[in-house]
Amino acid sequence: MSVLDYNELTIEHFQNPRNVGVVKDGNGYGKIGEPGCGDICEITVRIENSIIEDIKFRVYGCAGAIATSSVVTEITMGKNFEFALDLTDDDVVDYLGGLPEGKKHCSLLAIKALHQAIYDYLLNKGLESAGAANTKGQYNQLAKQTLQEILQKSKQN
Numbered sequence: 001m002s003v004l005d006y007n008e009l010t011i012e013h014f015q016n017p018r019n020v021g022v023v024k025d026g027n028g029y030g031k032i033g034e035p036g037c038g039d040i041c042e043i044t045v046r047i048e049n050s051i052i053e054d055i056k057f058r059v060y061g062c063a064g065a066i067a068t069s070s071v072v073t074e075i076t077m078g079k080n081f082e083f084a085l086d087l088t089d090d091d092v093v094d095y096l097g098g099l100p101e102g103k104k105h106c107s108l109l110a111i112k113a114l115h116q117a118i119y120d121y122l123l124n125k126g127l128e129s130a131g132a133a134n135t136k137g138q139y140n141q142l143a144k145q146t147l148q149e150i151l152q153k154s155k156q157n
């Protein structure tokens with residue numbers, strides 16, 4: 001696979017990726033690895049009043065993984081987190097105007113890391129409002145219970 005197999009927009013995002021780094025004062029963190037190729041994508045977000053105020057990524061991976069991660073941050077910056085949760089890897093591929101067939105899984109890496117960062121934010125938010133949970137067992141139990149409640153509540157607001 002050479003860089004020439006990618007379209008112009010994908011190459012542009014690969015060469016000039018947007019929002020690289022780690023969000024300072026972030027409140028959501030996601031990190032996903034792709035066992036097949038060994039690539040890793042990390043996304044941090046800062047969400048205030050349901051809006052993604054800041055989002056950044058770091059990737060160890062191929063041109064496709066870098067371009068799709070860049071695009072995911074561009075599409076979701078300033079948007080409601082529910083919009084971001086509804087995004088699919090197909091949306092990312094469409095936004096880029098297509099990816100070579102063997103590279104479509106790269107977009108899934110960024111989307112999964114994004115969704116994980118939002119779930120992390122939601123879980124942390126639930127734990128804050130529910131009070132201290134000082135063991136991992138309590139954390140996990142509380143996390144499962146509160147995720148649905150938080151999502152439900154955010155839909156009503």
Ligand code: FES
Binds near residue numbers: 037061065105109
């Ligand atoms: S080849 Fe692994 S994410 Fe692109």
